[in-house]
Amino acid sequence: MAIRLIAKGAEAEVYRTRIFDIDAILKDRKPKAYRIRELDENIRAARTKSEAKTTYIADSIGVRVPNVLLVKRYQLYTTYIEGTRMSSLMQQGKSIGNRLMSKVGKYLGMLHNAGIAHGDFTPANILIDAKGEPWVIDFGLSSISDSIEEKAFDLLLMKRSIDCKSYAYFVESYSSKASASKAILARLSEIEKRGRYNERA
């Protein structure tokens, strides 16, 4: 089985590989030398398991995500998706279409309706394929939670990363999809007023 390292992040090493004769991505959570062993193993195992579970649920409710192929204690195999990260497109100065932002908003609304907070919902974790369709990737920091706060943070992370116009399309579509959008948006305003995002003169 050919295997090639494609990214070494803080969270895991990501490899392109093949499994069951399918083009796949292997996310391998390696031990971190700075952490004590017990804490390290707990975090790596819990995140791998939670990522597999939320990715699977997201898929089952119709959000475009990679398919889960195999789950081990610290390793997760998913289908390989050919595409470019939305953050890379933004860095290249390419405009992100309104239809695409609406779709991303809709997907987040669907995730929240299913009780999933993504945990790192930024343009770096939205993949755009050749047809211009968005895929939500990297559920590594996600959780299944009824916490309004965690969902509000998903909105906050995206809001901080995109321009106002894109956010307007994103949030409009999100609001029409997410059943608890009112409470979540109210919490978002509250978080923004907590002082760390705005200076109180």
Add this chain to the structure above:
Amino acid sequence: MAVIGIESSAHTLGIGIIENGKILANVKRMYPISDKGMIPMRVADFHVKGVKKLLLEAFATAGIGIDNIEAIGYTMGPGIGPCLSVGNITAKTLASKYRLKIYPVNHAVAHIEIAKHLNKFSDPLALYVSGGNSQILGITDEPFKHYRVYGETFDIGVGNMLDNFARAAGLKPAWGSSVAKLAIGGRYVPMPYTVKGMDFAFTGLQTKAIGMLKGNSASDVAFSLQETAFSMLCEATERALALLGKRSLLVCGGVAQSQRLKEMLRSVADSHGAKFGFAPDQYNADNGAMIALVAEKMFRSGKRSCSIEACGVRQDYRADAVEITW
């Protein structure tokens, strides 16, 4: 010609004198902390009573007089209002009496700059950890040259969390080192771990740890709390390091005095081939030298002196609001 700096943002009154980046004096006087915490007005009174003596001590240590000073810096914020005012008024008095240039300095920027200066780093990623603050910062040029906050605490600073826990556990100040001592020989018990991208939160961990003091050995709780909190900081820092590709990492602020945190961060830096640095403890604790250093940088980069009337304090002065002119 030298530059003098006055720090008075919290319990430490510090005065430093710098000449062309060389630290000639760094003297301080610290309000004695008790388990009752700090009453702002009392701390401010303490600073008022000590400032004259400390100024003379700074000049004696540096071996120069006020005639050799051409500019003065003071901590504008963030910090405790009444305490900040003492440094502010002292600086304004000296500036008007001796016709000195005067510069308001951001406390967080000063902590980073002194560590950067002493390690000779040009463009580091900085983890700034103190009582009230926990932030991950790096310089960016957009939309103006400033320290961008890449990650930070959603609620309280890691230092305050350790203090609150230590008080609940009946430990003596200084709390950070008391917790570290109590942690020796402790075993790991699971605790909440909250990292969101490059941000983190400590109140959940604090509440849980204090609750766990009943029914667990205090040493186990202290050990697990410290390991969990520092691991959270390291994970967020590592993510920022990987994302930004900075070639050096430094840690600064009061909690940077922790040996364990430094050991963990060194491991993070090593695994990314980045250099790791920190300042000696006297510059991690609040100090006047860092304020003098930044005031000198502001002065030498041609930044205009603040007019006496416009020199104020801002309790919530954020590092990312400061334009870096050097």
